[in-house]
Amino acid sequence: MRAIFSGVLLIFSICFTIYGFKYQYLTHTGQMGAGFFPRWIGFLLILCTAISFWKDIRLVLKDKSIDIAFTKTMVSLVGITALFIILFPIIGALLTMILYVFFVLLLLNSKKLVTNIIVSLVFPLGTYLLLETWLHAGIPKGFLGF
Known part of the structure; x- marks a missing residue:
C-alpha cells in the first residue's frame, strides 16, 4: 500500500x-x-x-507482507482528505481546515488530545489570517461567513 x-x-x-x-x-x-x-x-x-x-x-x-494498520490509516486519510475537498467550498476554508487538521491529528496521534486541539486551531487560524488578511487571497467563506 x-x-x-x-x-x-x-x-x-x-x-x-x-x-x-x-x-x-x-x-x-x-x-x-x-x-x-x-x-x-x-x-x-x-x-x-x-x-x-x-x-x-x-x-x-x-x-511480501502487507501492513494492515498502515493500509487502514492510509484509507482513512484519503477519506478525510476527500471530505475536506468536498466541504471546503460549502462550510468555508477556516472551519474546514480546523476540522481537517484535527481529524488527521486524531487519526495519527490520538493520545495527545489537548495538543491536537491546539495545533488544529493555531495553524488553520494562522493560515487563514495569512491568506485572507495579509495576502487578500479571497478564500471560500462558506455559509457561515468566515
Whole structure:
C-alpha cells in the first residue's frame, strides 16, 4: 500500500510540474513569472517522490507482507482528505481546515488530545489570517461567513 501511495504521489508530482509549464517562467522584464515556483517545486516533488517510490518498491520486493494498520490509516486519510475537498467550498476554508487538521491529528496521534486541539486551531487560524488578511487571497467563506 505504501508503494502505491508513493506511486500516486509521483504521478501527482509529474502532473503538477507539467501544469506549471502552462505559465511563463519569466516575465518580459526578466522577473520571475507565474511558472517559476510551480516548475521548481514540481521538480523537487518529482525528485523526492521518485526516491520514496524507489525505496518503497525495494521494500515490497524484500518483504511480501502487507501492513494492515498502515493500509487502514492510509484509507482513512484519503477519506478525510476527500471530505475536506468536498466541504471546503460549502462550510468555508477556516472551519474546514480546523476540522481537517484535527481529524488527521486524531487519526495519527490520538493520545495527545489537548495538543491536537491546539495545533488544529493555531495553524488553520494562522493560515487563514495569512491568506485572507495579509495576502487578500479571497478564500471560500462558506455559509457561515468566515
